[in-house]
Amino acid sequence: MTPVLDIRGLSKGFTMHHLGQGFAAFSDISFAVNAGEFVLLKGANGAGKSTLLRTLYRSYLPQAGQVLFQSAHGPIDLARAADIDITYLRQTEIGFVTQFLVARPRVSAEALVAEPLRLAGMAEPEALDTARHWLQTFGVKDTLWPAYPTTFSGGEQQKVNLARALIRPHKLLLLDEPTASLDANARAALVRRLADLKAQGTAMIGVFHHPGDVEHLIDRVIDLTPNAPLQEERQDVAV
Amino acid sequence: MTLTLDAPRIVKTAPLVQIRGVNKSYGSVVALRDVAATVYPGEVLGIVGESGSGKSTLLRMMNLEETPDAGSYTLDLPDLDGNLFDLDRFARRMLCATRIGIVYQNPHLGLLMRHSSSGNVAERLLVAGERRFAVLREKAREALAASEFPLERLDAPPIELSGGMQQRVQLAKAIALEPALLLLDEPTTGLDVSVQALVLDTLKRLQRDRHITMVIVSHDLGVIRTLADRVMVMRRGEVVEVGLADQIFQDPQHPYTQQLVHAKL
Amino acid sequence: MTLASLTKPWAPMSYGFLDASAKRELRRKMIKAVCVPGCQMPYASREVPMARGWGTGGLQVSLTLIHPQMRVKVIDQGADDSVNAASIRRFLARVSGAPATLDTLEADLIQSRHRIPEEILREDQVLVLQVPNPEPLRSVQPNMSIARQMHGDADYGRMWLQLYEQIVRSGRVMQGASYPSMVNGRHVMTPSPIPRWDVPKLHMAQHLTILSAGREKRIFAVPPYTRVEPLVFDDVPYRVEEHGGLTCYRSGAKGFFMNEIPQGDGSSAYEVSDSEYGVKAIRTRDGEAIETGETWYKNGEMPQ
Numbered sequence: 001m002t003p004v005l006d007i008r009g010l011s012k013g014f015t016m017h018h019l020g021q022g023f024a025a026f027s028d029i030s031f032a033v034n035a036g037e038f039v040l041l042k043g044a045n046g047a048g049k050s051t052l053l054r055t056l057y058r059s060y061l062p063q064a065g066q067v068l069f070q071s072a073h074g075p076i077d078l079a080r081a082a083d084i085d086i087t088y089l090r091q092t093e094i095g096f097v098t099q100f101l102v103a104r105p106r107v108s109a110e111a112l113v114a115e116p117l118r119l120a121g122m123a124e125p126e127a128l129d130t131a132r133h134w135l136q137t138f139g140v141k142d143t144l145w146p147a148y149p150t151t152f153s154g155g156e157q158q159k160v161n162l163a164r165a166l167i168r169p170h171k172l173l174l175l176d177e178p179t180a181s182l183d184a185n186a187r188a189a190l191v192r193r194l195a196d197l198k199a200q201g202t203a204m205i206g207v208f209h210h211p212g213d214v215e216h217l218i219d220r221v222i223d224l225t226p227n228a229p230l231q232e233e234r235q236d237v238a239v
Numbered sequence: 240m241t242l243t244l245d246a247p248r249i250v251k252t253a254p255l256v257q258i259r260g261v262n263k264s265y266g267s268v269v270a271l272r273d274v275a276a277t278v279y280p281g282e283v284l285g286i287v288g289e290s291g292s293g294k295s296t297l298l299r300m301m302n303l304e305e306t307p308d309a310g311s312y313t314l315d316l317p318d319l320d321g322n323l324f325d326l327d328r329f330a331r332r333m334l335c336a337t338r339i340g341i342v343y344q345n346p347h348l349g350l351l352m353r354h355s356s357s358g359n360v361a362e363r364l365l366v367a368g369e370r371r372f373a374v375l376r377e378k379a380r381e382a383l384a385a386s387e388f389p390l391e392r393l394d395a396p397p398i399e400l401s402g403g404m405q406q407r408v409q410l411a412k413a414i415a416l417e418p419a420l421l422l423l424d425e426p427t428t429g430l431d432v433s434v435q436a437l438v439l440d441t442l443k444r445l446q447r448d449r450h451i452t453m454v455i456v457s458h459d460l461g462v463i464r465t466l467a468d469r470v471m472v473m474r475r476g477e478v479v480e481v482g483l484a485d486q487i488f489q490d491p492q493h494p495y496t497q498q499l500v501h502a503k504l
Numbered sequence: 505m506t507l508a509s510l511t512k513p514w515a516p517m518s519y520g521f522l523d524a525s526a527k528r529e530l531r532r533k534m535i536k537a538v539c540v541p542g543c544q545m546p547y548a549s550r551e552v553p554m555a556r557g558w559g560t561g562g563l564q565v566s567l568t569l570i571h572p573q574m575r576v577k578v579i580d581q582g583a584d585d586s587v588n589a590a591s592i593r594r595f596l597a598r599v600s601g602a603p604a605t606l607d608t609l610e611a612d613l614i615q616s617r618h619r620i621p622e623e624i625l626r627e628d629q630v631l632v633l634q635v636p637n638p639e640p641l642r643s644v645q646p647n648m649s650i651a652r653q654m655h656g657d658a659d660y661g662r663m664w665l666q667l668y669e670q671i672v673r674s675g676r677v678m679q680g681a682s683y684p685s686m687v688n689g690r691h692v693m694t695p696s697p698i699p700r701w702d703v704p705k706l707h708m709a710q711h712l713t714i715l716s717a718g719r720e721k722r723i724f725a726v727p728p729y730t731r732v733e734p735l736v737f738d739d740v741p742y743r744v745e746e747h748g749g750l751t752c753y754r755s756g757a758k759g760f761f762m763n764e765i766p767q768g769d770g771s772s773a774y775e776v777s778d779s780e781y782g783v784k785a786i787r788t789r790d791g792e793a794i795e796t797g798e799t800w801y802k803n804g805e806m807p808q
């Protein structure tokens with residue numbers, strides 16, 4: 001089976017021009033992720049876990065290597081894909097769940113959650129219905145649905161964020177500590193949703209502060225700590 | 240040290256806007272040097288840079304208000320071939336009136352301040368040949384509603400309106416004919432922060448509901464971050480960096496972009 | 505051969521007051537104006553013994569066209585007997601020897617300020633209208649250079665916008681005289697300050713109309729059988745002044761453009777604005793055998 005994502009020799013560093021210096025975040029990383037597989041990234045702070053996720057999502061520009069992604073339109077190297085292709089893949093096949101909601105003034109929670117569906121061409125009433133379903137699933141009170149998330153607490157914002165990020169299935173899902181600041185119910189709902197998506201064949205790469213939350217989903221652990229053996233078997237998850 | 244990006248492979252649609260090799264000097268002052276830009280249908284391109292970077296000049300060229308010393312500009316639209324800079328005055332005017340909308344920072348540039356707001360919108364339709372009063376009125380009302388203008392003030396002249404409302408009238412005028420390209424020149428600069436947010440939200444809504452291709456020029460990075468899919472950074476008439484909006488803000492490559500992003504955030 | 509046989513005897517002025525080169529320029533500009541109906545042609549407006557703004561444009565055209573056999577009629581706001589009309593008529597006759605007339609049917613050349621006679625003009629007649637402001641775009645574009653470009657591009661959106669604004673603000677088109685009109689489907693002209701009542705008379709008219717602005721130095725023309733269409737929205741019909749039902753208190757003529765004469769008790773009386781038409785109506789009523797021509801308006805309505 002061709003992996004959904006095949007990372008070969010990926011390197012990323014940053015050049016700080018005003019300091020006149022650069023530093024490497026990670027270098028020469030290679031691993032592959034299959035459909036329906038859940039890969040946990042681990043490593044000390046600063047090992048480059050989040051950086052790797054962002055590089056895969058192309059928020060960061062990689063410096064070397066290849067990221068072969070099996071898109072519905074055939075294989076494409078995300079490290080070199082044109083910006084417009086990346087935009088298209090983000091709208092259709094690659095999702096990214098962060099810790100923070102990018103709320104916009106005067107946009108209601110339900111509209112914000114429905115937006116990915118609207119962009120994909122779904123009619124407004126249907127998109128809003130789906131949005132409300134997921135807001136409910138993640139435990140956002142229905143009185144808040146038409147309210148503006150800019151005023152919500154961190155926890156509520158994060159629920160809105162999850163509903164938005166997970167409202168439509170993706171081929172590849174990148175998770176950057178999505179459980180941070182979530183209450184137990186929401187965390188359970190998230191894990192259920194992730195399990196569903198995984199069963200549907202979504203490949204996932206995640207960074208979790210408390211991997212225990214998603215323990216039973218994890219297929220593989222990759223340690224980004226320099227000089228650590230790159231791959232560990234699932235049984236050795238350091239919880 | 241970064242990788243060179245490939246040409247688009249998945250997205251097969253041709254770019255709506257293609258600008259190549261644009262140069263412009265005013266006397267000894269170089270306003271634009273070998274500028275190229277590409278915008279795909281439905282995309283929002285943000286152009287950032289300090290005053291005098293040439294970003295507004297480039298936008299005015301896209302609205303065919305200025306001609307470069309050299310360079311080409313094409314719009315991928317039916318019945319429209321060749322370099323738009325070569326069009327005669329008449330063809331330019333018709334193209335701008337029917338296919339390109341623009342919102343200026345200064346509403347005085349885009350509006351007749353003492354005419355009615357609905358009349359300002361109706362003018363576009365009149366230029367395009369609409370001669371039915373009832374239709375003019377209805378379409379002006381629709382466009383103003385779409386830009387979230389309070390309809391009870393339909394016939395108030397812009398001079399009596401607040402800055403935010405004036406920008407909505409400009410926007411309504413710009414979108415009245417469903418343009419292929421919407422140009423925004425610092426559309427929220429000079430507005431109160433709360434009003435700014437409302438205008439941005441309106442733009443975002445239009446982008447979502449109508450998939451209008453937009454080019455937005457601003458020195459306000461917050462505005463660009465909210466609206467743009469891709470960002471082009473300009474300095475002293477040159478394009479120093481182009482990339483996905485989040486990449487430009489999170490991983491700027493060029494020293495100038497780094498300085499800009501770090502200074503503003 | 506003597507010098508006297510080769511030259512004309514000395515005269516205090518040229519025939520028809522204007523010198524030959526001035527007339528030649530005017531003739532050329534008139535031909536141009538006829539060739540491009542409604543388009544304003546610039547000309548070097550000469551000095552005539554009359555103040556600018558009192559019909560010097562019309563006068564120069566009349567002086568150029570005039571010859572000793574041409575019967576001249578001059579009217580001012582419809583009246584032959586106003587001071588301005590009378591003095592222009594006398595001046596024209598004096599410098600050309602042309603006979604003057606008050607009868608529209610008899611006249612070969614009619615110079616007019618602000619009116620078109622009620623009797624239909626024929627192919628062999630020329631109407632000269634005095635124009636104060638020839639530029640219909642002036643109210644929407646103060647920069648005349650840009651206005652000329654707008655004419656060149658047929659960019660009349662702003663004219664339409666002006667009508668839109670009037671309807672929005674007042675519920676109807678407020679433009680009274682000088683109603684902007686599209687000539688031959690191409691150029692918008694201001695038909696001098698003739699009332700709305702008179703504009704339809706220009707449409708597909710048999711006669712030639714030459715409009716001349718002396719102060720602004722512009723000539724334009726409506727050749728015979730040329731479309732003259734007032735700018736109107738498809739769903740807001742063009743309306744002339746509501747004079748169709750009024751009766752002249754002196755002549756009894758009904759259904760023509762009227763002058764309103766306020767009365768001491770606050771009411772109004774009306775007299776027909778075309779004074780010679782009123783005279784004809786009175787004389788016909790008194791039993792004289794007077795020939796009255798066909799009128800454009802019949803029973804107060806302009807036939808389509």
